[in-house]
Amino acid sequence: MPSAKTLLMLPGDGIGPEVMAEVRRVIEWMDRRRHVSFDIAEGLVGGCAYDVCGEAVSDQTMADAMKADAVLLGAVGGPKWDKVPFDKRPEAGLLRLRKDMDLFANLRPAVVFDALAEASTLKLDVIKGLDIMIVRELTGGVYFGEPRGIETLPDGTRRGVNTQVYTTPEIQRVARVAFELARKRANRLVSAEKANVMESGLLWREEVQKLHDAEFPDVQLTHMYADNCAMQLVRNPKQFDVIVTDNLFGDVLSDEASMATGSLGMLPSASLGAADAKGRRRAMYEPVHGSAPDIAGKGIANPLATLLSFAMMLRYSFDMAEDANLIEQAVKNVLNGGLRTADIMQKGKARVSTTVMGESIVKELDKLAA
Template structure:
């Protein structure tokens, strides 16, 4: 019986995660759930943003569903030493699970083009998958320091790290439209020269059916909002991927429409990309669509249940059209939207 570890986290995390679990129970009744703490709430309870009890539960998990981590900018959590801050719990979680490839789909739902800040003719039909390397680069390199009025971080990659995330991108492209854009800054950075060399060599060796294009990150930052339909799968390193995926998140019209999956050698991590939104936490108005779609990605990539994942995707698309939440210009609260998703799947109840 598959085991999913639920990490509701902070802010609106518990609300949107509860909605996603309700949907998962409907389409996967054989799955067991085990809930644990992470982030600021975990620090308050255990003095650790990723406490031992949570780490132990992850050891035999088949998948992990995460809510949100962190608080407001003026939260006391932000005054803690960096290793004790909520976000450090998230980084530690990714490293513990070995999740080196982050998949972020950027899709404009049919009939919802008007929500995008882009012109409808640009937004219509946008379907991009950003594959971000998640365990390397400046975020994880230990060669970092502040010394007086000087500070430095180091970006470092090995061929093995580049190849393993590129394989995920090429595999994804095989399931989609067969095009990969590798993003770097090879005209300036030696690490990007290695990245470009290794991605090209891998394609030429193992994925000759995939069309590979290389583009500089500054150019992609412009083109992803001015000509988004040019992209199918984008693969890039950690820092560039962080920035580009947040930029691309504006295209569908709301962060509440952006799920994600982080994959590696063990249990996958599935989470909405939006923040903890402490200003609306507890009000029952948070958009749970991204969390519910993340549950769909969990079924597809974590449990290999594509039919159930497709069922969730169709139900969410219908609910978005008929019962939009306040961030999408509608009035549906969290429970109303969740009920609409369940109704679309044939269930009238919300727990």
């Protein structure tokens, strides 16, 4: 049996624990049928961590995350914690994980499953077969730049300040991840910024071009203004393969691409750090959807985005592409078979609970592995 792989599970708030339970079910299947063992620890992050220790993530949980081969996160947040101090809100735990682990590259695939193509608000011929990857810089830019804050001016009015700042190394390391991904896909990369009105955007464009010329001349590189990229994602999304962009624009563009698929509850993500001398990267995986506190505890949440995030973990952290492919194929087959959770329910399909969806994935895995 291969040596155990260390995995820190952070279920978080809302529906996080429910969807994470279905990942546990798949891990048990892998142990039983694929002879793959995981050494699993569990911790608190988000509102539940604040309730216990007064912080959105504790120092101990951070230490566990730094040591783990990979972190799998459910979701954080909810109205219960709307009035806690800003630096202790559930989202602060997520930002600390990203920052302290130096997870600078956020990978958000936007894939339209054939069985769900009609769920998109875009026309079927525009969206069917969509498979793009957005690479978002995650630890720099306007979300982390200094100075920042809100101040009162002498005349009594107030001013809010955030600073957009990037350096050559920050730009090139995330662009390198995007170029490498493009080489494994259709060998096309679009870099999105606002070089026409922002100096940080001009630097971004110049540094991405320099890296392309020096290391990736075989990849087709196109530069595009971020606002045009947003328009093109609605107009003709299948023109894209891999998109790389900064933290702010990546936040917006990846959400737009996600909704173009029509199934926010279906989309996974990965956040990766730099590879060390042995090729190991710190990494965290999480579904794109939020904590959905309005449906928490009702057994109706969709676990598929979390399961697909686990599949991304197998692929990028453990080099287990075959197992990742099995899970992704199982999801496709179950959807093709007509099973739906409430968020993706369609006329004529069978509505199932969170647990039944998880059980159905395991049954399909049994068939695929037979």
